[in-house]
Amino acid sequence: MLQKIRVMLFLAWRSIQRGGRAGLMLNIVIIALVFTNMLLLPSIITGAVELFNEQTVDYQTSDILISPREDDRYIADVDTLLAKINRIPGVHRASARFAMGGTLIYKGKTVSVPVTAFYPRDEVEVTLINTKMKSGTFLSSGDTGEILLGNFVAGSEDESEDFFASLGGVRVGDSITVNFENGVSREYRVKGIFQTKSYTVDYMVFLPWEEMEEIIGHENTLATEVLVKTDEGVDLDVVKMRILSFGVGEKVKTWKDVLSGLVEESIESFNIINQISMLVSLVIAVVVIFVIITIKAVHQRREIGILKAIGIDQDIVIGSYVTQVLFICLLGTILGFIISQVLMIYFNAYPLEFPDGNVVPVFEYVTMLENTALLFVASAAAGYVPAWRIARQNILDAIRGQA
Amino acid sequence: MITVEDLERVYLMGKVEVHALRGVSLSVKQGEFLGVTGESGSGKSTLLHLVGILDQPTAGRVLIDTTDVYRLSAEEQSRFRLGRIGFVFQEYALIQELTALENVYLPSLAAGNSHRDHEEHAGAILEKVGLEGRLNHLPRELSGGEQQRVAIARALVNDPGILLADEPCANLDSENSRNIMDIFADINRETGQTIMMVSHEAWHRPYFDRIIRLRDGRIVDAGDVFDDEER
Ligand SMILES: Nc1ncnc2c1ncn2[C@@H]1O[C@H](COP(=O)(O)OP(=O)(O)O)[C@@H](O)[C@H]1O
Ligand SMILES: [Mg+2]
Secondary structure, three states, X not given: OHHHHHHHHHHHHHHHHHOOHHHHHHHHHHHHHHHHHHHXXXXXXXXXXXXXXXXXXXXXXXXXXXXXXXXXXXXXXXXXXHHHHHHOOXXXXXXXXXXXXXXXXXXXXXXXXXXXEEOHHXXXXXXXXXXXXXXXXXXXXXXXXXXXXXXXHHOOOOHHHOOOOOOOOOOOOOEEEEEEOOOOEEEEEXXXXXXXXXXXXXXXXXXXXXXXXXXXXXXXXXXXXXXXXXXXXXOHHHHHHHHHHOOOOOEEXXXXXXXXXXXXXXXXXXXXXXXXXXXXXXXXXXXXXXXXXXXXXXXXXXXXXXXXXOOOOHHHHHHHHHHXXXXXXXXXXXXXXXXXXXXXXXHHHOOEEEOOEEEOOOOOHHHHHHHHHHHHHHHHHHHHXXXXXXXXXXXXXXXXXXX | OEEEEEEEEEEEEOOEEEEEEEEEEEEEOOOOEEEEEEOOOOOHHHHHHHHOOOOOOOEEEEEEOOEEHHHOOHHHHHHHHHHHEEEEOOOOOOOOOOOXXXXXXXXXXXXXXXXXXXXXXXXXXXXXXXXXXXXXXXXXHOOHHHHHHHHHHHHHOOOOOEEEEEOOOOOOOHXXXXXXXXXXXXXXXXXXXXXXXXXXXXXXXXXXXXXXEEEOOEEEEOOOOOOOOOO
């Protein structure tokens, strides 16, 4: 067995060494491109998904989201709940939100959105919206008569730039009217406009908790949701279980729970595109290798006959072709790896710009190893078949073939 | 010792049967230098290929010593060719990507000899056929006569006991031919290899211990053993 492998490697190596250089290089480059191609689309998709996940955690749900029980509209007695949750190990801070429907009016333009109230001091601990101020400043607890708008709510003067109905280019310092669901109407000065690039978040409007209590007319102990930030590095599911075991009867979901279902479907579609692209790449690799080895084996038909005539096993002959293919694959994947690393450096410096954020492709090593394995197996098969077809031919026919 | 019994080989050309061998029986003694002659198309190559386990007979047997070679599996046949038979083709039949030395030691490598051994051994054989200065040349850098000598060295490298040569001098000028024939004669004398050689050159006759003549797939002259005086 070892002997066979030695002869196989010897023949393969000599053939690589003394066979055509240009053809060999071309093969390697093609495999490298196929490898890069197999890696690129999944990395962009992974990058896009990661961006979406990050945006969700940073601006929308924080780490854990608590929402009302199945049949309730509100979480009751939220102060007690906050106190309880804040004591749970692994919890960094909990922040309550209360939303009430409202219509914003500015120079005849109206936007109907929920107006959400929070304690600014809690909110800055659970989301990063405060770090994404496009203009003006974030809310602080003492503010009265001031409101915070998402970029899409504020909009731009040129309406064609807006995705949704907007206030048509409200600026910080402008006054807007808000008609609340409960009939109360107030004037607010725009204190700040934030831009997170998340479509959902940038269509939100915020007020301080105390301001909302003014609108309601009494102290508010209800919340529509509670955002929980956990300590760095803790397992979210563990903290979630702890919250539940502390007797919290509301719905408790990690951000992953929130996204599952919602995003899974779009990821599923991404994956289908991904797999098609990968399949196409593999087919290209298989066809190229098949053609190359067929040409090579047909060209060397006589030599294959001679090898068999002097007593070299057919398996060794086939094996020497497969070895050459594997060698081409090895160099091809190494070159492809280098290309993809260079692309990685490039994309880190110049991310792909999408409307909802800059996507940096994420090369996943697992994907890469899977692709490499797939590429090797497919190529080996693509090399084996033509080598086998030529090598199994009758010895004398092979020798006579080109004499 | 080679024993051929009632060997037949029929080729099918479409629906036409071509009888290349029509029942050939023959026995070649250990150490014998046998010449095979006959007109073109008489079945000489077919016979040699069948003895060399490169083909499949339609009927009959080939025994090498006591082994009925066509009852072996493909892998066993391959091993038999590797270790017990050396074949020299008319057209040199070297591997173009291997040097003279590598062409010669390839069968030795395949037979499982250690690296140092096979390189040294192959070098020694090439020296014996007069190619000591050509070890690292590729076939395309060698003349026809030199290539044929490499092929002979390759056939000898595993000390096979049987050497089969199908018109090894057909493509060579007379000087190179003589050189090749002398090498075969030396090998036969010094190492006692049994040699079966197809040839129809009259001047080759003195080299052989015995000559058989084929005509239309049959042995028409089983040949007398020449004794030394007759040469
Ligand atoms: N592969 C083949 N297919 C068909 N006929 C063949 C084949 N090989 C040889 N023959 C025929 O068999 C006969 C003997 O051929 P061969 O043994 O090569 O003769 P020689 O070597 O004596 O010239 C010839 O008639 C030849 O045409
Ligand atoms: Mg012939």
